[in-house]
Ligand SMILES: [Zn+2]
Ligand SMILES: [Zn+2]
């Protein structure tokens with residue numbers, strides 16, 4: 220077959236001398252041997268079996284093995300070109316080829332094709348694959364009475380199942396995973412070794428005879444959920460708290476027990492059809508929702524959706540995800556009354572499971588059986604565990620669907636530890652991130668390796684997790700950094716971690732201004748090397764002048780940053796308290812407008828009102844150019860939210876009111892010193908009684924002002940490209956409207972939000988990038 224396919228199109232010297240043969244005789248190409256090195260996501264994703272199948276299909280001899288950086292192949296036969304084409308065209312679902320290099324070798328007259336054991340040549344590889352959701356074929360087997368893995372909760376194959384979460388060491392082989400404690404039975408060993416089967420070298424392979432075991436029966440778990448109990452359920456990257464999302468009483472009970480105020484909860488729905496009855500989801504969002512990464516997708520609720528509002532109080536959005544393990548599917552099956560066959564899997568189901576990471580507020584997700592029992596004694600009615608240990612914790616990843624523009628809010632399970640391609644080779648460096656929603660990052664070669672979402676660095680457990688994650692990155696990457704980058708804020712725990720490491724390695728410590736790092740993360744991922752503008756709309760970060768920044772227009776030239784302009788700073792009476800109590804920001808706005816009496820009248824019932832008014836007036840009160848605080852001020856003025864229970868609650872509630880953003884004429888002013896001032900907008904909003912109208916005017920005018928401001932500077936600076944970053948781009952109106960507007964003004968817009976969160980989860984990458992550029996310059 221390979222011979223028939225051959226068309227003699229190769230020009231790499233393998234073409235036989237055509238002119239020496241009679242034309243009418245079909246020509247068999249000569250035998251050649253090549254070594255092929257493949258880099259990318261090619262380990263633990265079923266790539267070697269793929270190579271094996273391609274080699275058989277093209278009638279080639281040789282071998283394949285994992286090596287330090289990817290996969291090495293030697294093939295010999297008449298159709299090496301056809302083989303390489305198949306290799307690239309039919310890549311397994313979890314794989315990605317970054318580069319493929321070919322070298323001619325002398326023919327060795329080998330016969331047969333072998334999958335060799337990993338090539339332990341001392342260079343360790345970072346190529347631990349990400350955790351993958353159960354694949355469709357495994358779901359079919361799971362509910363196939365004839366299959367020997369019928370109803371086996373831990374069913375997996377070469378295309379699916381946990382990977383990262385169970386990996387103890389590299390290379391990614393079974394003995395280096397927590398499945399090493401579950402020796403394969405004979406039947407699984409046959410599957411594992413069958414080169415043409417679905418489970419060749421599938422490290423998570425398991426069955427009823429040899430696999431891990433759940434601590435409770437499905438019946439018991441289903442019964443608990445049906446009667447409204449809160450169940451802690453061990454998943455892939457940690458424990459979830461699970462309950463019946465249709466049970467409003469349970470949702471309230473969980474809020475009280477988890478002390479989680481109004482923070483939104485995600486739900487798990489059975490399938491795409493069910494998700495579409497509850498949410499308005501764009502095509503890109505639906506693709507991502509169903510992908511093997513299975514993130515939580517946050518979308519706008521359908522008007523007639525049945526999900527309880529109490530799941531996300533005051534918000535127009537809801538987070539949903541689809542089942543991603545055998546256990547999840549079995550739970551739906553149990554709750555659906557154990558239906559026969561497979562058709563129920565694609566039908567609309569009204570089962571909705573509340574699913575939230577089991578953790579102590581601000582701490583990393585719980586993953587250890589005993590620790591979870593102790594920590595959740597007062598929260599969960601039932602703790603369901605199993606005996607496959609979780610080695611690397613990760614939360615569910617979260618994506619926002621901003622009408623088709625996807626914005627990462629949390630990059631974790633399914634995405635880590637996959638590297639991000641930077642497009643150019645940089646010196647090895649580390650970034651330790653900032654404070655909230657932190658991650659750490661290592662840059663090696665042309666790749667950036669981000670840790671899972673760690674949590675808020677205020678927590679001792681998160682700090683330990685950050686240090687462990689750094690240690691793991693250093694070990695997996697066989698990595699010696701040449702510099703380490705941290706936030707400019709010396710008191711952040713992440714900055715102190717960096718200091719310690721800099722001393723240990725005797726390498727430079729490079730402090731990068733927070734919003735500079737935000738902007739740099741986008742330029743790094745876009746591999747944009749020219750000078751560029753950056754608009755960073757964010758909560759709080761320490762500025763180069765020591766003040767609080769967060770609404771910044773920057774110019775970036777290589778490793779250097781210049782602040783071109785900023786939002787008109789507002790007083791932040793009470794410092795950190797102002798970030799949690801939007802009414803304080805409303806007082807600051809009124810005070811700025813000279814309306815202290817108005818402030819006293821509106822918030823007179825609040826005990827601190829007089830102190831806050833005089834604080835806001837005081838020249839000693841710290842001021843912030845933060846865009847987040849501007850949102851807070853507006854939420855306070857419009858009585859949308861006076862105090863918050865979770866980060867960004869006020870902006871989220873404000874955004875949720877908007878149906879169509881409106882513009883206020885002359886609502887903004889760009890001062891000579893390049894300060895963008897929304898005083899007139901704030902004045903108008905102070906006089907508006909209707910919150911929805913106010914929120915729409917705010918969003919529309921904000922976009923108008925920002926677009927005009929950026930355009931003015933692009934002109935003045937003679938720059939054509941603007942990077943957009945900062946936590947405020949989780950706002951769907953900003954994420955959707957501002958890039959459109961800027962592009963219509965002829966600017967090139969860089970965002971990369973689908974690959975990296977615009978919020979603080981992406982800061983460590985920007986820090987590392989600036990450190991690498993700084994090293995390169997010296
Ligand atoms: Zn599978
Ligand atoms: Zn087995």
Ligand SMILES: [Zn+2]
Nearest residue numbers: 757758760979
């Ligand atoms: Zn930030």
